[in-house]
Amino acid sequence: MTTANNNIREIALDILLRIGDQGGYSHLVIDQALNKHQLETRDGALLTEIVYGTLQRKMTLAYDLDRFINKKKKMNQWVKWLLYLSMYQMKHLDKVPDHAVIHVAVEIAKKRGHKGIASFVNGILRAAQREGFTDYSEIDNEVKRISVKTSHPEWLVERWIEQYGLKVTEKMCETNLLHKQMTVRVQPLKTTRSQLIEQLEADGIKARASDVSDQGIIIEKGNVLKHESFTNSMFTVQDESSMLVAELMDLDSGMTVLDACSAPGGKTTHIAEKMQDNGTVYAYDLHGKKAKLVADKAKSLALTSIQTGQADARKLQEKHQPSTFDRILIDAPCTGLGVLRSKPDIKYNKSEDDITQLSHIQHEILDHVAPLLRVNGKLTYSTCTVDKEENDYVIKSFLQQHPEYQVDQEFFNEIPEALQNTSGSSEYGMQIFPQDFNSDGFFITRLLRNS
Structure with missing residues (x-):
């Protein structure tokens, strides 16, 4: 294998260390590396495939690796990641022969460590080549089997099974490993x-x-x-699920609209486009830099109806009078458990406490923003997660506390035919799973203010 290919694997190893051990965000770290190294298109695609593939299947690869390693053996983190990315290639990249993968891994081990580490890496990978990988169907416990096979933490698998059942959960976990269109x-x-x-x-x-x-x-x-x-x-x-948000807001030219949590601006600009850039879209974000991203996106698309600003969505009553807006979008901060194909590191870094804390923030935003909508106006709530605590339960609780609001039944009639029967939907809104039409997992609902 060429020096260039060796270099791609070394870059991949550095990226995985930054994401896996230093908390870097996968999509940002990969973009930075691609810009820094100015790789050919083909090499850039291979680098991205190795990094995302290894991240997506990290828990599976760790389970495979355990078969070949003495439990008492201590390994440097870079050695572990080198074995993961090598085993990923051996299992999933047919165009790269095993002997070439092993050769490159040994060369990197020599360069980064010493002869003993190189010998260790060689031995592990040759054992994997010789003996093959685990048959996960032999795992009796269903939660553990799905967790290992699809590389999702057991607590998450168990939670989704409780909420949606075994069949939907397994399909969702399997889909999260696939390339997104x-x-x-x-x-x-x-x-x-x-x-x-x-x-x-x-x-x-x-x-x-x-x-x-x-x-x-x-x-x-x-x-x-x-x-x-x-x-x-x-x-x-923009992902198709994300496009649906503005499509289902019942927008019209000349409206005054609030996008309370707008960055990075995909939905904001879509709203303006749906209104023929006629009217006003007030777009806020908690962080000034992110609000600027929205402004830059609007400018690049030649949209002039968008006014951006930095603000906490829970304090927007300080900026606007009650009953100001015809339409409001709350694309709420969430765990992002619906976008694991694009950001696989999320599934390893989130906890049940994160879900609960974010649901509290979602409640606070809804409570605070609700008075800003005019009577007979419509409020759309969306998240890119698939957890009921952030979706159905938030809306249910909000409606109990705000009798002036109700779910807009017309919303369900406007859902595209391809999505009319999504298995996770309820009286509170539409839950899209990644497997429904090969898009991100999303929750969308629309509420009507009737008094």
């Missing part, structure tokens, strides 16, 4: 969806229309981020 949202004030698809197809990028958003496009083949339409801000990269 690339989807984009056309800027309709600059071009039409059909025109953009035609332009992409003419340039060798295979694309098709989304079934859930009339602005959505699914990229089936090709790098759309290298296309001139991206440079010219003809579209925004």
